[in-house]
Amino acid sequence: MATWNSRGLRGSGLEEFINRTNEIYLEKKLALIQKIPTPITPVKIDKEHRHITLAYFDQQSTVDYIGAVQGIPVCFDAKECNARTFPLQNIHAHQIEFMDGLEEQGGVSFILIYYTQMEKVYYMPFREILKFWKRREEGGRKSIAFDELGEGWFMEITRGCFVPYLDGIAKDLESRP
Template sequence: MGTWNSRGLRGSTLEDLINRTNEQYEELGLALIQKIPTPITPVQMDKEHRHITLAYFDKISTVDYIGAVQGIPICFDAKECSADTFPLQNVHEHQISFMEKYEKQGGISFLIIYYTTKDVLYYMRFEEIKKFWERAMHGGRKSFRFDELDSQYIIQQKNRAFIPYLNYVQKDLDTRD
Protein backbone atom coordinates (compact mmCIF):
# COMPACT_ATOMS: atom_id res chain seq x y z
CA MET A 1 0.00 0.00 0.00
CA GLY A 2 1.46 3.33 -1.04
CA THR A 3 1.95 6.18 1.34
CA TRP A 4 3.04 9.78 1.20
CA ASN A 5 6.53 10.53 2.40
CA SER A 6 9.05 13.34 2.22
CA ARG A 7 10.18 12.19 -1.22
CA GLY A 8 6.65 12.32 -2.64
CA LEU A 9 4.59 9.62 -4.30
CA ARG A 10 6.35 6.60 -5.75
CA GLY A 11 5.29 4.04 -8.34
CA SER A 12 1.57 3.44 -8.58
CA THR A 13 0.88 5.28 -5.34
CA LEU A 14 -1.04 8.05 -7.13
CA GLU A 15 -3.40 5.41 -8.50
CA ASP A 16 -3.60 3.76 -5.05
CA LEU A 17 -4.56 7.08 -3.44
CA ILE A 18 -7.19 7.76 -6.08
CA ASN A 19 -8.59 4.25 -5.65
CA ARG A 20 -8.80 4.69 -1.86
CA THR A 21 -10.37 8.12 -2.31
CA ASN A 22 -12.96 6.59 -4.66
CA GLU A 23 -13.72 3.88 -2.07
CA GLN A 24 -14.29 6.57 0.57
CA TYR A 25 -16.53 8.57 -1.77
CA GLU A 26 -18.56 5.40 -2.46
CA GLU A 27 -18.84 4.52 1.26
CA LEU A 28 -20.08 8.06 1.96
CA GLY A 29 -22.63 7.80 -0.87
CA LEU A 30 -21.07 10.78 -2.66
CA ALA A 31 -19.90 9.11 -5.87
CA LEU A 32 -19.44 5.84 -7.69
CA ILE A 33 -16.19 5.89 -9.67
CA GLN A 34 -14.66 2.83 -11.34
CA LYS A 35 -11.08 2.23 -12.46
CA ILE A 36 -11.16 1.23 -16.13
CA PRO A 37 -8.73 -1.64 -16.77
CA THR A 38 -6.60 -1.46 -19.89
CA PRO A 39 -7.54 -4.47 -22.04
CA ILE A 40 -4.54 -6.73 -22.70
CA THR A 41 -3.91 -10.12 -24.28
CA PRO A 42 -1.33 -12.27 -22.46
CA VAL A 43 1.37 -13.68 -24.71
CA GLN A 44 3.66 -15.34 -22.19
CA MET A 45 3.18 -16.59 -18.62
CA ASP A 46 5.69 -17.60 -15.95
CA LYS A 47 6.30 -21.31 -15.25
CA GLU A 48 3.60 -21.49 -12.58
CA HIS A 49 1.11 -19.66 -14.84
CA ARG A 50 0.50 -17.14 -12.07
CA HIS A 51 1.98 -14.03 -13.67
CA ILE A 52 1.86 -12.56 -17.14
CA THR A 53 5.42 -11.88 -18.32
CA LEU A 54 4.56 -10.57 -21.80
CA ALA A 55 1.34 -9.06 -23.16
CA TYR A 56 0.08 -6.58 -25.71
CA PHE A 57 -2.68 -3.99 -25.55
CA ASP A 58 -5.88 -5.14 -27.27
CA LYS A 59 -6.99 -1.62 -28.13
CA ILE A 60 -6.39 1.95 -27.12
CA SER A 61 -7.87 2.83 -23.76
CA THR A 62 -9.86 5.96 -23.04
CA VAL A 63 -9.35 7.28 -19.51
CA ASP A 64 -8.36 5.74 -16.18
CA TYR A 65 -11.60 6.43 -14.28
CA ILE A 66 -15.29 6.85 -15.09
CA GLY A 67 -18.41 7.15 -12.98
CA ALA A 68 -20.98 9.50 -11.49
CA VAL A 69 -21.04 12.11 -8.73
CA GLN A 70 -24.55 12.88 -7.45
CA GLY A 71 -25.97 12.11 -10.90
CA ILE A 72 -23.26 13.95 -12.85
CA PRO A 73 -21.12 11.74 -15.11
CA ILE A 74 -17.37 12.25 -14.73
CA CYS A 75 -14.30 10.77 -16.34
CA PHE A 76 -10.66 11.47 -15.67
CA ASP A 77 -7.12 10.32 -16.17
CA ALA A 78 -4.25 10.33 -13.67
CA LYS A 79 -0.85 11.54 -14.89
CA GLU A 80 2.53 12.05 -13.27
CA CYS A 81 5.12 14.64 -14.24
CA SER A 82 8.69 14.77 -12.91
CA ALA A 83 9.48 18.29 -14.17
CA ASP A 84 7.93 21.75 -14.20
CA THR A 85 7.01 21.20 -17.86
CA PHE A 86 4.30 18.67 -18.75
CA PRO A 87 4.76 17.13 -22.23
CA LEU A 88 1.44 16.90 -24.08
CA GLN A 89 2.60 13.60 -25.57
CA ASN A 90 1.59 12.16 -22.15
CA VAL A 91 -2.04 12.75 -23.15
CA HIS A 92 -3.07 10.93 -26.30
CA GLU A 93 -5.27 12.26 -29.07
CA HIS A 94 -7.85 9.52 -28.52
CA GLN A 95 -8.09 10.57 -24.84
CA ILE A 96 -8.69 14.21 -25.79
CA SER A 97 -11.31 13.08 -28.30
CA PHE A 98 -13.06 10.86 -25.73
CA MET A 99 -13.06 13.59 -23.07
CA GLU A 100 -14.41 16.13 -25.55
CA LYS A 101 -17.26 13.78 -26.57
CA TYR A 102 -17.93 13.09 -22.88
CA GLU A 103 -18.21 16.82 -22.19
CA LYS A 104 -20.61 17.24 -25.14
CA GLN A 105 -22.83 14.59 -23.54
CA GLY A 106 -23.05 16.65 -20.35
CA GLY A 107 -20.21 14.96 -18.45
CA ILE A 108 -17.22 16.45 -16.67
CA SER A 109 -13.74 15.45 -17.90
CA PHE A 110 -10.46 16.28 -16.23
CA LEU A 111 -6.92 15.18 -15.40
CA ILE A 112 -5.34 14.76 -11.99
CA ILE A 113 -1.65 15.55 -12.46
CA TYR A 114 0.92 14.76 -9.81
CA TYR A 115 4.06 16.91 -10.05
CA THR A 116 6.49 14.55 -8.36
CA THR A 117 9.38 16.97 -7.74
CA LYS A 118 7.03 19.58 -6.23
CA ASP A 119 4.85 17.00 -4.41
CA VAL A 120 1.81 18.87 -5.79
CA LEU A 121 -1.48 17.52 -7.15
CA TYR A 122 -3.37 19.52 -9.76
CA TYR A 123 -6.96 19.26 -11.05
CA MET A 124 -6.86 20.15 -14.76
CA ARG A 125 -10.25 21.02 -16.22
CA PHE A 126 -10.94 19.73 -19.73
CA GLU A 127 -11.25 23.34 -20.92
CA GLU A 128 -7.67 23.94 -19.77
CA ILE A 129 -6.11 20.80 -21.30
CA LYS A 130 -8.00 21.54 -24.53
CA LYS A 131 -6.51 25.07 -24.62
CA PHE A 132 -2.97 23.66 -24.34
CA TRP A 133 -3.75 20.87 -26.83
CA GLU A 134 -5.07 23.34 -29.43
CA ARG A 135 -2.06 25.61 -28.92
CA ALA A 136 0.20 22.66 -29.77
CA MET A 137 -1.93 21.66 -32.78
CA HIS A 138 -1.57 25.21 -34.15
CA GLY A 139 2.23 25.17 -34.01
CA GLY A 140 2.71 26.33 -30.42
CA ARG A 141 4.43 24.64 -27.49
CA LYS A 142 3.95 20.88 -27.24
CA SER A 143 3.94 21.17 -23.46
CA PHE A 144 2.76 23.48 -20.72
CA ARG A 145 4.65 24.91 -17.78
CA PHE A 146 3.59 24.64 -14.15
CA ASP A 147 3.51 28.44 -13.90
CA GLU A 148 0.83 28.52 -16.66
CA LEU A 149 -1.64 26.64 -14.44
CA ASP A 150 -4.55 28.16 -12.55
CA SER A 151 -3.41 28.10 -8.90
CA GLN A 152 -6.99 27.78 -7.62
CA TYR A 153 -6.99 24.19 -8.97
CA ILE A 154 -3.94 23.04 -7.00
CA ILE A 155 -5.47 20.33 -4.84
CA GLN A 156 -5.32 21.35 -1.19
CA GLN A 157 -5.06 18.29 1.01
CA LYS A 158 -5.99 18.07 4.66
CA ASN A 159 -5.37 14.34 4.93
CA ARG A 160 -2.34 13.01 3.05
CA ALA A 161 -4.12 9.69 2.31
CA PHE A 162 -7.10 11.27 0.52
CA ILE A 163 -7.36 13.36 -2.67
CA PRO A 164 -10.41 15.64 -2.31
CA TYR A 165 -10.98 16.01 -6.04
CA LEU A 166 -14.77 16.34 -5.67
CA ASN A 167 -14.18 19.84 -4.27
CA TYR A 168 -12.57 20.72 -7.60
CA VAL A 169 -15.31 19.03 -9.65
CA GLN A 170 -17.71 21.38 -7.83
CA LYS A 171 -15.48 24.39 -8.54
CA ASP A 172 -15.30 23.28 -12.20
CA LEU A 173 -19.12 23.03 -12.33
CA ASP A 174 -19.51 26.46 -10.71
CA THR A 175 -17.47 28.09 -13.51
CA ARG A 176 -19.62 26.63 -16.31
CA ASP A 177 -22.69 28.26 -17.87
Protein backbone atom coordinates (compact mmCIF):
# COMPACT_ATOMS: atom_id res chain seq x y z
CA MET A 1 0.00 0.00 0.00
CA ALA A 2 1.45 3.37 -1.00
CA THR A 3 1.73 6.19 1.50
CA TRP A 4 0.95 9.82 0.81
CA ASN A 5 2.74 12.67 2.56
CA SER A 6 4.24 16.00 1.49
CA ARG A 7 6.12 14.29 -1.37
CA GLY A 8 2.71 13.46 -2.81
CA LEU A 9 2.34 17.09 -3.85
CA ARG A 10 5.06 16.77 -6.47
CA GLY A 11 3.54 17.57 -9.84
CA SER A 12 0.90 19.86 -8.38
CA GLY A 13 2.31 22.88 -10.25
CA LEU A 14 1.82 21.24 -13.63
CA GLU A 15 -1.58 19.94 -12.56
CA GLU A 16 -2.70 23.46 -11.63
CA PHE A 17 -1.68 24.64 -15.12
CA ILE A 18 -3.53 21.72 -16.72
CA ASN A 19 -6.63 22.30 -14.59
CA ARG A 20 -6.72 25.95 -15.70
CA THR A 21 -6.21 24.85 -19.31
CA ASN A 22 -9.11 22.41 -18.95
CA GLU A 23 -11.34 25.25 -17.72
CA ILE A 24 -10.40 27.35 -20.76
CA TYR A 25 -11.03 24.43 -23.15
CA LEU A 26 -14.41 23.79 -21.49
CA GLU A 27 -15.41 27.48 -21.70
CA LYS A 28 -14.54 27.45 -25.41
CA LYS A 29 -16.35 24.10 -25.87
CA LEU A 30 -13.17 22.52 -27.26
CA ALA A 31 -12.84 19.68 -24.75
CA LEU A 32 -14.32 18.15 -21.61
CA ILE A 33 -11.46 16.81 -19.48
CA GLN A 34 -11.80 15.84 -15.81
CA LYS A 35 -9.11 15.39 -13.17
CA ILE A 36 -9.52 11.93 -11.65
CA PRO A 37 -9.04 12.07 -7.86
CA THR A 38 -6.98 9.32 -6.27
CA PRO A 39 -8.97 7.61 -3.51
CA ILE A 40 -7.18 7.77 -0.15
CA THR A 41 -7.74 6.63 3.42
CA PRO A 42 -6.61 9.25 5.96
CA VAL A 43 -4.36 7.99 8.76
CA LYS A 44 -3.33 11.24 10.49
CA ILE A 45 -5.39 14.40 10.47
CA ASP A 46 -4.27 17.78 11.78
CA LYS A 47 -7.58 18.73 13.44
CA GLU A 48 -6.44 22.25 14.26
CA HIS A 49 -5.66 23.09 10.62
CA ARG A 50 -8.25 20.64 9.23
CA HIS A 51 -6.04 18.82 6.76
CA ILE A 52 -4.69 15.31 6.19
CA THR A 53 -1.02 14.82 7.07
CA LEU A 54 -0.71 11.09 6.29
CA ALA A 55 -2.87 8.77 4.19
CA TYR A 56 -2.77 5.53 2.20
CA PHE A 57 -3.88 5.17 -1.39
CA ASP A 58 -6.97 2.91 -1.41
CA GLN A 59 -6.35 1.49 -4.86
CA GLN A 60 -4.32 2.00 -8.00
CA SER A 61 -5.60 4.91 -10.01
CA THR A 62 -5.74 4.87 -13.79
CA VAL A 63 -4.41 8.18 -15.09
CA ASP A 64 -4.69 11.78 -13.91
CA TYR A 65 -7.12 13.02 -16.61
CA ILE A 66 -9.92 11.49 -18.68
CA GLY A 67 -12.38 13.06 -21.07
CA ALA A 68 -13.23 13.81 -24.67
CA VAL A 69 -11.90 16.21 -27.28
CA GLN A 70 -14.24 16.83 -30.22
CA GLY A 71 -15.78 13.38 -29.69
CA ILE A 72 -12.46 11.54 -29.28
CA PRO A 73 -11.82 9.76 -25.97
CA VAL A 74 -8.68 11.10 -24.28
CA CYS A 75 -6.67 10.10 -21.23
CA PHE A 76 -3.37 11.37 -19.97
CA ASP A 77 -1.08 11.62 -17.01
CA ALA A 78 0.90 14.63 -15.77
CA LYS A 79 4.45 14.15 -14.52
CA GLU A 80 7.15 16.53 -13.31
CA CYS A 81 10.85 15.86 -13.63
CA ASN A 82 13.62 17.96 -12.09
CA ALA A 83 16.47 16.24 -13.96
CA ARG A 84 17.46 15.54 -17.58
CA THR A 85 16.28 11.94 -17.26
CA PHE A 86 12.75 10.76 -16.61
CA PRO A 87 12.58 7.52 -14.55
CA LEU A 88 10.19 4.99 -16.05
CA GLN A 89 9.31 3.86 -12.52
CA ASN A 90 7.08 6.98 -12.47
CA ILE A 91 4.79 5.21 -14.93
CA HIS A 92 2.99 2.12 -13.65
CA ALA A 93 1.96 -1.05 -15.48
CA HIS A 94 -1.74 -0.47 -14.77
CA GLN A 95 -1.45 2.98 -16.39
CA ILE A 96 0.14 1.47 -19.51
CA GLU A 97 -2.68 -1.10 -19.66
CA PHE A 98 -5.35 1.58 -19.30
CA MET A 99 -3.81 3.86 -21.93
CA ASP A 100 -3.34 0.91 -24.29
CA GLY A 101 -7.01 -0.06 -23.85
CA LEU A 102 -8.15 3.48 -24.61
CA GLU A 103 -5.96 3.59 -27.73
CA GLU A 104 -7.48 0.27 -28.88
CA GLN A 105 -10.91 1.92 -28.58
CA GLY A 106 -9.84 4.71 -30.94
CA GLY A 107 -8.84 7.15 -28.21
CA VAL A 108 -5.72 9.22 -27.61
CA SER A 109 -3.41 8.52 -24.66
CA PHE A 110 -0.34 10.50 -23.69
CA ILE A 111 1.80 11.84 -20.87
CA LEU A 112 2.73 15.46 -20.26
CA ILE A 113 6.17 15.71 -18.67
CA TYR A 114 7.22 19.05 -17.21
CA TYR A 115 11.01 19.39 -17.07
CA THR A 116 11.17 21.95 -14.28
CA GLN A 117 14.85 22.93 -14.66
CA MET A 118 14.38 23.76 -18.33
CA GLU A 119 10.79 24.96 -17.95
CA LYS A 120 9.66 22.80 -20.87
CA VAL A 121 6.61 20.60 -21.22
CA TYR A 122 6.84 17.51 -23.39
CA TYR A 123 3.83 15.80 -24.99
CA MET A 124 4.70 12.09 -25.16
CA PRO A 125 2.32 10.12 -27.39
CA PHE A 126 1.40 6.64 -26.19
CA ARG A 127 3.37 4.92 -28.97
CA GLU A 128 6.53 6.68 -27.70
CA ILE A 129 5.76 5.73 -24.09
CA LEU A 130 5.31 2.13 -25.23
CA LYS A 131 8.68 2.17 -27.06
CA PHE A 132 10.53 3.19 -23.89
CA TRP A 133 8.43 0.87 -21.72
CA LYS A 134 9.26 -2.16 -23.94
CA ARG A 135 12.95 -1.23 -23.98
CA ARG A 136 12.94 -1.31 -20.17
CA GLU A 137 11.08 -4.63 -20.04
CA GLU A 138 13.66 -6.12 -22.41
CA GLY A 139 16.44 -5.24 -19.95
CA GLY A 140 17.34 -1.86 -21.44
CA ARG A 141 17.58 1.56 -19.91
CA LYS A 142 15.13 2.27 -17.05
CA SER A 143 14.80 5.97 -17.81
CA ILE A 144 14.28 8.32 -20.72
CA ALA A 145 17.11 10.75 -21.46
CA PHE A 146 16.06 14.29 -22.38
CA ASP A 147 18.15 13.97 -25.55
CA GLU A 148 15.99 11.02 -26.71
CA LEU A 149 12.87 13.17 -26.93
CA GLY A 150 11.48 14.27 -30.29
CA GLU A 151 12.04 18.00 -30.82
CA GLY A 152 8.59 18.67 -32.28
CA TRP A 153 6.68 17.54 -29.19
CA PHE A 154 7.75 20.28 -26.77
CA MET A 155 5.26 22.99 -25.85
CA GLU A 156 5.49 26.24 -23.96
CA ILE A 157 3.36 27.07 -20.94
CA THR A 158 1.78 30.28 -22.22
CA ARG A 159 0.32 33.22 -20.35
CA GLY A 160 1.74 31.70 -17.17
CA CYS A 161 -0.80 28.91 -16.81
CA PHE A 162 -1.94 27.54 -20.15
CA VAL A 163 -0.67 24.14 -21.40
CA PRO A 164 -1.76 23.85 -25.07
CA TYR A 165 -2.04 20.07 -25.16
CA LEU A 166 -4.76 20.18 -27.86
CA ASP A 167 -1.94 21.06 -30.28
CA GLY A 168 -0.18 17.86 -29.21
CA ILE A 169 -3.34 15.79 -29.67
CA ALA A 170 -3.82 17.23 -33.20
CA LYS A 171 -0.20 16.41 -34.09
CA ASP A 172 -0.55 12.96 -32.49
CA LEU A 173 -3.61 12.18 -34.63
CA GLU A 174 -1.96 13.51 -37.82
CA SER A 175 1.17 11.43 -37.30
CA ARG A 176 -0.60 8.10 -36.82
CA PRO A 177 -0.09 5.42 -39.45
